[in-house]
Amino acid sequence: MKLSTKGRYGLRAFIDLAVYEEEEPVSLASIAARQEISLSYLEQLMAKLKRAGLVESIRGVNGGYRLAKPAEEISVGDVLRALEGDLAPVECAGIRPDGENHCTGSGSCVSRIVWKRINDSINQTVDSIFIGELVKESKKA
Numbered sequence: 001m002k003l004s005t006k007g008r009y010g011l012r013a014f015i016d017l018a019v020y021e022e023e024e025p026v027s028l029a030s031i032a033a034r035q036e037i038s039l040s041y042l043e044q045l046m047a048k049l050k051r052a053g054l055v056e057s058i059r060g061v062n063g064g065y066r067l068a069k070p071a072e073e074i075s076v077g078d079v080l081r082a083l084e085g086d087l088a089p090v091e092c093a094g095i096r097p098d099g100e101n102h103c104t105g106s107g108s109c110v111s112r113i114v115w116k117r118i119n120d121s122i123n124q125t126v127d128s129i130f131i132g133e134l135v136k137e138s139k140k141a
Helices: 004-020 029-036 041-050 076-084 114-129 131-140
Strands: 055-058 064-065
Touching: 004 029, 004 064, 004 076, 004 131, 029 041, 029 064, 041 055, 041 076, 076 114, 076 131, 114 131
Parallel strands: none
Antiparallel strands: 055 064
């Protein structure tokens, strides 16, 4: 599986937000500067995260963004799925939760066992890492 810039930059920005939101809402301009991400691209990423209910925006002079719930309750998987969609390594009916079938040979395909195990491992890993842990790690550095 290879994440796009949406997933990579979005996760970096999300962690940055989690680190700096303790004092006040965080401006996108400050995240963009610290993470070296284009402000217009960051706005697109935050819109996706907001639609997913992971961040909320605060209007006004001291406005910005903050997490919609505690960092300890948000997994890396939540963030990546909000930005990337399904994290499955291949299009395969055997691993898709909706069971949608895009493969003509899925009934007799033994390789779907491989794809399902890889998919399960990816999801288990990203769902077991919480943003709160990453915030603590960033403060150690």
